[in-house]
Amino acid sequence: MCLFSKHLDNKPGDRLSSCKGLMKPIQLEYSSKKGYQIVHECTSCKKMQRNKIAFDTKQEDDILSFMTLNLPY
Template sequence: MSRSAQNQGFTCENCGANVAPLSNGGYRNHCPTCLRSKHVDIVPGDRASACRGLMHPRRVEHRGGKGLVLVHECVECGFIRSNRVAEDSVQGDDIDAIITLMSEIG
């Protein structure tokens, strides 16, 4: 699947936010408002998972070379995947939601 095919907007199934695709060369894989994702991949970008369950953010980690990442867990099957935090000042993830998540688990 091409990068442009992966970089599509979507409506968040958790909060209903209309999520625009990123324009900075990356691609959006979780809602910037509620930080939820969807279990659509087996290997990042393949869209081959049949599960399609919502993935809730469980923690925030800092990883060298990647910066902040959200660790998501699928509520249907327990699959775990990490996703980089979008830090763009215009299209980035809701920093207040990230701080709230960090305070809830830390």
Template sequence: MPRWFEDDESPECMKHDGKRLSHQARLLLKQTRRLSFHCVHCGSEVPTEASNTKHRNHCSICLWSRHVDESIGDRSSICLSSMEPLGLTIKRDGGELMIVHRCTGCGKIVKNRIAGDDNATSLVNLLDDSANLDDHTVNGLVANGIHLCLEREVVEGCIWGNGGTS
């Protein structure tokens, strides 16, 4: 049993609240999807449309996300748990930088494009943190076809190349 299934009380009991309020939360989410949302992790107000993405569902400050999509942008998930950023990966075609998220409720792993206004320091910190992931987590990512990028130069090149000059 993967560790994250046993550990879903933390970090902010989103699973319980998410389940109880899921219908209401979904309506709210639909109403506000074009404008902004409040981060489930740090509470920041985040605009949903930013340069480089039309389906942003992760926080530009702390990079946490929320399990709202089953397919990209469909907002059809009933899970609604918070999604923890695990690390960064490079998209095979095009060399684009992606954030790897894992749902704290159901364990789903997804890749998300970074947005133009994502906090560069948070991205670099995430890169550093991802070097300390345990083998079990890394192997789980590899089983999903995801290989984390741990090369700081590559990541910084993507950040400044994509977000800084457009």
């Protein structure tokens, strides 16, 4: 599924992580300042990371199906 990403960063954007594990989307968060963010957890090292979602892209459909299918509430 396209919402998976790779563990490339120690801090967002720095591409310094040597982990390269698969980041699994586990949660969706909404902040009025930053908008929707996906929380990813690395399947290798369990590090959690937030990624902003651009809602003007094709990703929107994926987010909506993710919300419908995977959220516990």
